[in-house]
Amino acid sequence: MSATPLLELRGIDKSFGPVQVLRDVAFSAFPGQVTALVGDNGAGKSTLVKCISGIYPTDAGEFLFNGRPVSIHNPRDAAALGIEVVYQDLALCDNLDIVQNMFLGREKRHGLVLDEPTMEQMAADTLAGLSVRTVKSLRQQVSSLSGGQRQTVAIAKAVLWNSKVVILDEPTAALGVAQTAQVLELVRRLADNGLAVVLISHNMNDVFAVSDRIAALYLGQMVAEVKTTDITHAQIVELITAGRSGALGLSSGNGSNDTGGEPAAAPGAAR
């Protein structure tokens, strides 16, 4: 549990035309920890991730990486810092095998030809380092893999490049119970191996199963960043749906923003 965050964002603002999506957002991710990013639909989770990964430019705010200010203008800047994102749709090519997918666009060369043995070895080492035992052959086409195995390959691909921060967008969304369990264990292992992991999820179970800290977004504002040992399921659901829970979250004087109707129950978020 190190004291300085590996990735720290301060005062991030982002608007799309007249719509302000992120409002003075602060967020940090620590090495060796899983930070869960939660919030209702439209709270700004995906936008925040796209700002971190350099897809969207921010309007205001600063990025600190390992305590040093950095600027991220495009995805290549983010990758150079060691920030990798695994998106919900995985972006794997069905007609290529596991090794080809993991090195797609960043193939190792040996003179003019591809260095297949090295790539295969690196892929094998990465999967072994994550204690992945479910994949039989590295030369298997991705189309033959199950949903959980695909997710595993996508995560391994993100880890391969000596990455330091791995952001996972809903990694268990389309999976059955057994595969969800495997992916959750993998997410936990990434952090236990020393990476800073950011987990975006709607499923409170997944969040509580693996996270060390929980960051809750509510209508574009970061309403709480708390340790998982200090909070209950009911409090998180309140933060997500109403922006406050007891002493946590928005102070009641700040309630002028949420004129948009009932902040009571949002049924989907409670799962």
Next chain:
Amino acid sequence: MRAGPSQDEIRRQNLGALLRYVHMHGATSRAELTTALGLNRSTIGALTTDLAAAGLVSEGAPKETGRAGRPSLVVRPESARVHAYAYSIEVDRLRVARIGLGGGVLDRRELARPRGITAADAAPLLARAAREMQQPVSADAICVGAGVAVCGLVRRDDGLVRLGPTMGWVDEPIGAAIGAELGPDVPVVVGNVADVAAFAEHTRGAATGCDNLIYLYGDVGVGAGIITGGRRLTGHGGYGGEVGHMVVRRDGTRCECGSRGCWETEIGEHALLRAAGRSDAQGRDAVLAVFEAADRGDARAQTAVRTAGDWLGFGVANLVNIFNPELVIFGGAMRDLYLAAAAQVRSRLNASALPACVEHVRLRTPKLGDDAALIGAAELAFDRLLADPLDVS
């Protein structure tokens, strides 16, 4: 007044330390051993020669290091030759494995366990499976002993299973029965499955470097392997850690142990299946089917899973208050329940346990998976070798 340790004792101690190091860390160069054990180079050389002469380790040139200078010789455990047998007796299956020095599984067999079978009947089945594996073993192989993991209360002195409620065992001499099959020159050690799994995870799994941990193992019943201050907590007779029989409800359901309201009557397989309205089903697949149903939105299954998760958090909160562990590992059926109901487990734990006890506790699933029982059983057998390498081999 006691005199200092003799030369012989020191040497035996050092041999054990060196062998234990390569057993736990795999192939290690002499230079690394010198640093890790704090012995000088010539001592390491002499110890290695002795162990190699006994056939426990081998020495060889390392792979290319790419560094300047003469490379240090690498000491490897003789994994293929020095081995132990590991048995795991579970509610639904019997497993046997041959495990090499260094902790690798060399070979394994698995058979279904007919429910209601006694120790006297189980031992020949296990022995036959072990003999099937024995064939390819080379003539100079060294078998250091056998370890048995069993779901039940095990008397430490002789491996008698005093009570295995989930298997219907009372006073079953499994240690003696397996010993009779293996012959007099193979020592047999018996341990509770949760204890040996905790031992395995502590030695080479999710809990390496962590000296205060609780491993919760569940199938039909629930037990815990507890390690505090780096030592296994077994109690006076070896029966410690039966957390599944903590009474959590004065007027609760009757438990197979004869009491009422035990913790396992709220979180065990029967409780979950009953609450989900599937009392006629049994086994791990039936439990997983409840989780699947809950995931798809079956309200009754969801309630069953959440209630069981809440009870799991309740008991863990008590354990965390008493033992203040840094790590709680959920193994066997408890892994599935934890991952399916983590929100309830965590919430109840955070709400009930003392903040000082809970603030640094990590909740994890096993790294070794279901193999922990086998690997831990083998570790029991290796323990004797590591204490005095040259005497045993």
